Amino acid sequence: MGEITSLRHGGWRYLIPNGLTALNLCFGVIATFLAVGGSFYSGGWFILLAVCFDRLDGASARALGATSRFGVEFDSLADLVSFGVAPAILVAATLNADSALGFDAGWRRAVLFGACGFYVLCAAFRLARFNVFAGAEGSRIYFGLPSPASASAVVALLMTMTKYSGAHPGWSADVRVLGELSLGPAVRVWFPLVPLLVGLLMVSSLRVPKMQPSKSPKGIYLGVNMALIYLCVLLRVLPEYLAFMALQVIVVSFALHYFWAAARSSSAGTVWQTLSVESDSPEPATSTAEPNGSATEPGVTK
Numbered sequence: 001m002g003e004i005t006s007l008r009h010g011g012w013r014y015l016i017p018n019g020l021t022a023l024n025l026c027f028g029v030i031a032t033f034l035a036v037g038g039s040f041y042s043g044g045w046f047i048l049l050a051v052c053f054d055r056l057d058g059a060s061a062r063a064l065g066a067t068s069r070f071g072v073e074f075d076s077l078a079d080l081v082s083f084g085v086a087p088a089i090l091v092a093a094t095l096n097a098d099s100a101l102g103f104d105a106g107w108r109r110a111v112l113f114g115a116c117g118f119y120v121l122c123a124a125f126r127l128a129r130f131n132v133f134a135g136a137e138g139s140r141i142y143f144g145l146p147s148p149a150s151a152s153a154v155v156a157l158l159m160t161m162t163k164y165s166g167a168h169p170g171w172s173a174d175v176r177v178l179g180e181l182s183l184g185p186a187v188r189v190w191f192p193l194v195p196l197l198v199g200l201l202m203v204s205s206l207r208v209p210k211m212q213p214s215k216s217p218k219g220i221y222l223g224v225n226m227a228l229i230y231l232c233v234l235l236r237v238l239p240e241y242l243a244f245m246a247l248q249v250i251v252v253s254f255a256l257h258y259f260w261a262a263a264r265s266s267s268a269g270t271v272w273q274t275l276s277v278e279s280d281s282p283e284p285a286t287s288t289a290e291p292n293g294s295a296t297e298p299g300v301t302k
Helices: 007-036 040-064 069-097 106-132 147-163 169-173 193-203 217-235 239-259 261-265 269-278
Strands: 141-143 207-209
Touching (some): 040 147, 069 147, 106 147, 147 239
């Protein structure tokens, strides 16, 4: 907000999107507490619920015209907790508790903690780059995997793997889309590679398409799947479907990166050029804020 705005003069509009951001942050904190306490299944669903609310705060801010610089910063801090710290702690706690994997001591524990710490650093970098370089990239794509999509991929894959491992019998009570598939320790022991690779995708120059529901066939497909995602999260079922959708975003992004001419002509180098230009400026690159203060500038997302 460019000036102090009272509730009487329209300031109430800012309470809704920032309140949703606060819920996003609270869900991330709750997920962390649950993971540390051993309730890994519930912790994972709270992170996925935070992803849903991250989209809702944006939609409400757009609808109400309630964007602000405060919203930008608050949203990024909430995202760092919910999509950076919470998924890393969930992964570390879940794998560490599975004695068959050997992550509770020795070099494997160091590898696990190192991969999770690297993921958090990548999320922090991604969000910092978003805040600083909000206007430096093209209008139809993002550079790097957004932090909500990254958290969705890591958490949904972890929950799917654990559901079909038998390590936590309560998880197996859900509908088993993949039938009697069983993932033994020989498969699960490689899971630390997931946060490591997803972290690299966050800080990479991978071209990720902006996806919005529309009346086109692609937009309808996206809208239907978004509705199903929200339904699965609310009902706490089918993490394998959520994992499939997250992987689909990554696969489409790689196809876009290498085969779409407009994406190939875009250069992530403009980001680093902006860094050198802006380094002497007292303020970061100016931007028009998007949902709940997140910048709508071309090509960057949280």
